[in-house]
Amino acid sequence: MKEVFLVMDMGGTQIKIALIHGNGKIIQVKSLNSRAEMTMENRLEALVPDINELISTDYNLKGIGIAFPGIIDFDKGQILSKYVKYPQAHITDIPGWAKKHWDVPLLIENDARAALVGEWQHGSGKNCDNLVMVTLGTGMGSAVLINAELLRGKNYLAGNLGGHMSIDFEGDFCNCGNKGCVETAGSTWALKRNLEKIPNYKSSSLAQGETLNFLEVFTKASQGDEVAEKLKLKSLEAWAAAIINLLHAFDPEKLILGGGVMQSKEEIIPFLEKRVGERSWLSEAGVEIVAAEQSKYAGLLWVVLLARETYSLNGDFE
Amino acid sequence: MKEVFLVMDMGGTQIKIALIHGNGKIIQVKSLNSRAEMTMENRLEALVPDINELISTDYNLKGIGIAFPGIIDFDKGQILSKYVKYPQAHITDIPGWAKKHWDVPLLIENDARAALVGEWQHGSGKNCDNLVMVTLGTGMGSAVLINAELLRGKNYLAGNLGGHMSIDFEGDFCNCGNKGCVETAGSTWALKRNLEKIPNYKSSSLAQGETLNFLEVFTKASQGDEVAEKLKLKSLEAWAAAIINLLHAFDPEKLILGGGVMQSKEEIIPFLEKRVGERSWLSEAGVEIVAAEQSKYAGLLWVVLLARETYSLNGDFE
Numbered sequence: 013m014k015e016v017f018l019v020m021d022m023g024g025t026q027i028k029i030a031l032i033h034g035n036g037k038i039i040q041v042k043s044l045n046s047r048a049e050m051t052m053e054n055r056l057e058a059l060v061p062d063i064n065e066l067i068s069t070d071y072n073l074k075g076i077g078i079a080f081p082g083i084i085d086f087d088k089g090q091i092l093s094k095y096v097k098y099p100q101a102h103i104t105d106i107p108g109w110a111k112k113h114w115d116v117p118l119l120i121e122n123d124a125r126a127a128l129v130g131e132w133q134h135g136s137g138k139n140c141d142n143l144v145m146v147t148l149g150t151g152m153g154s155a156v157l158i159n160a161e162l163l164r165g166k167n168y169l170a171g172n173l174g175g176h177m178s179i180d181f182e183g184d185f186c187n188c189g190n191k192g193c194v195e196t197a198g199s200t201w202a203l204k205r206n207l208e209k210i211p212n213y214k215s216s217s218l219a220q221g222e223t224l225n226f227l228e229v230f231t232k233a234s235q236g237d238e239v240a241e242k243l244k245l246k247s248l249e250a251w252a253a254a255i256i257n258l259l260h261a262f263d264p265e266k267l268i269l270g271g272g273v274m275q276s277k278e279e280i281i282p283f284l285e286k287r288v289g290e291r292s293w294l295s296e297a298g299v300e301i302v303a304a305e306q307s308k309y310a311g312l313l314w315v316v317l318l319a320r321e322t323y324s325l326n327g328d329f330e
Numbered sequence: 331m332k333e334v335f336l337v338m339d340m341g342g343t344q345i346k347i348a349l350i351h352g353n354g355k356i357i358q359v360k361s362l363n364s365r366a367e368m369t370m371e372n373r374l375e376a377l378v379p380d381i382n383e384l385i386s387t388d389y390n391l392k393g394i395g396i397a398f399p400g401i402i403d404f405d406k407g408q409i410l411s412k413y414v415k416y417p418q419a420h421i422t423d424i425p426g427w428a429k430k431h432w433d434v435p436l437l438i439e440n441d442a443r444a445a446l447v448g449e450w451q452h453g454s455g456k457n458c459d460n461l462v463m464v465t466l467g468t469g470m471g472s473a474v475l476i477n478a479e480l481l482r483g484k485n486y487l488a489g490n491l492g493g494h495m496s497i498d499f500e501g502d503f504c505n506c507g508n509k510g511c512v513e514t515a516g517s518t519w520a521l522k523r524n525l526e527k528i529p530n531y532k533s534s535s536l537a538q539g540e541t542l543n544f545l546e547v548f549t550k551a552s553q554g555d556e557v558a559e560k561l562k563l564k565s566l567e568a569w570a571a572a573i574i575n576l577l578h579a580f581d582p583e584k585l586i587l588g589g590g591v592m593q594s595k596e597e598i599i600p601f602l603e604k605r606v607g608e609r610s611w612l613s614e615a616g617v618e619i620v621a622a623e624q625s626k627y628a629g630l631l632w633v634v635l636l637a638r639e640t641y642s643l644n645g646d647f648e
Contacts, residue, residue, distance in 0.1 A: 083611070093611075142483070161477075166583050166616070166617070167616045169578055169611055170578075173578035179510070190611075249499055253496040290507065291508040293506065294485060
């Protein structure tokens with residue numbers, strides 16, 4: 013019977029569940045709705061039949077890994093921060109759930125750290141042991157690898173708060189309580205607020221929709237919409253400032269960019285490279301800025317490596 | 331004959347030179363003028379008699395250490411950045427100078443990293459292997475220790491550029507080419523520029539002097555000068571934003587604050603603690619913010635440890 017891991021990437025809108033062979037190959041994936049109306053505990057219980065269906069009787073489950081968008085105590089398997097999409101996640105006994113149903117160890121890690129490990133092992137970070145990962149999407153996530161070790165810090169915050177770095181210290185308050193966070197200037201959730209600060213914004217077709225996303229902003233900008241161009245530029249400048257700060261802070265070999273916004277990577281990466289050239293202290297050869305290669309699956313592939321390290325699960329997984 | 335190290339802390343206005351016993355005890359210190367009119371090569375040559383006088387015939391010199399305010403390739407012993415106070419430092423063969431005159435190994439390190447090691451071994455960082463050091467003075471320096479290792483990064487920049495972190499991405503250009511650096515908002519060199527942005531600044535006695543420093547600003551503020559109060563607050567807010575960013579980035583056990591500005595530490599530390607409590611993601615017990623204890627000598631004491639690590643110089647130094 014093949015030995016497998018089950019991995020879940022719990023996002024704000026969907027949950028991806030995959031069965032992964034010890035060699036890193038994905039056997040099967042399914043996507044489910046996040047269902048923010050349920051508590052974390054109920055959501056996990058409701059997932060049990062889906063998980064059992066995946067495992068069926070063909071596989072021997074060795075462990076479960078969860079990538080989660082929040083601050084995670086990796087050592088205790090506990091979510092430390094609150095997240096509106098998974099109510100009560102911070103008071104849910106997740107290792108207990110895995111033990112009760114399958115009697116297997118559970119690993120839970122911040123989703124940006126999980127994606128970083130996936131890219132490091134299987135994507136654009138291969139053969140580099142010093143990496144910074146930035147994911148641009150609804151918010152901005154980040155994670156750091158130093159000398160082949162994930163940087164976690166005393167309170168498991170280290171490297172994870174790229175999106176809540178202040179780049180506008182006299183600016184707007186962020187919903188996190190800090191002032192001028194990157195996310196207040198350049199995230200999907202702040203697009204509407206920033207649009208409405210642009211003079212004559214009502215002249216733009218962007219003002220007509222209820223919701224806004226970056227693909228729309230980039231598309232309208234390329235069609236000559238001046239308001240969209242301004243909004244795009246503000247976000248690009250915010251990301252550039254944040255990324256230069258991260259490069260100065262950690263000085264990695266590569267910075268890997270992932271997340272939904274990277275649909276526009278042909279525009280984003282050259283802009284960032286230009287600003288890094290103009291404004292950072294790095295020489296041209298000082299760092300590589302690359303797109304994530306495993307954008308779909310990096311958040312799933314991480315678990316094999318971490319499971320091996322943590323539980324010394326080697327044996328016949330190769 | 332006692333075996334000793336010679337250490338120099340090369341600052342913008344003075345050079346401190348010390349003879350240090352292998353046990354970390356300072357035997358003798360002298361201070362000399364930096365003399366920015368001389369090239370680095372000539373300055374080093376002119377120091378030779380001073381150094382020989384310190385060593386005299388009583389000591390056996392085992393190595394020389396230099397703490398220098400710039401980006402340093404520690405492995406090659408080379409200064410990578412330019413610094414107006416030591417012209418041509420980046421093209422000077424410093425290990426060659428030490429070899430020629432005394433035939434001893436030379437270590438050179440960024441001054442904030444040197445101060446961090448000094449505080450870690452002999453000051454307020456004792457028994458903590460995860461530290462961030464910030465020095466507030468003419469500029470703002472920083473350095474990071476992770477799991478008992480100095481963080482240096484691919485290009486030796488890592489953790490050193492706290493003062494050139496952008497906290498105002500749409501703000502003023504810094505003299506380094508980046509935009510909205512901490513130093514543009516909160517450093518001695520930017521005080522005059524920031525003073526002149528305050529409405530009615532001419533009503534303040536601060537406007538009368540040619541130069542400005544923080545002690546003056548804090549003193550006038552405490553005497554009820556409203557312009558000084560605003561200028562003080564802007565700097566405090568800039569430092570708080572920068573320090574929260576550093577805490578989020580590295581999540582250390584302690585953050586150590588040093589530098590000349592810490593003459594006003596009774597006002598600065600409580601302000602920073604308040605802002606960290608209000609705005610950071612850290613719980614109250616999440617981090618300690620402490621003043622440097624070895625403000626005078628941390629930049630000298632570092633060399634013994636680094637020399638031991640680098641050259642395995644143990645023997646009779648204890």
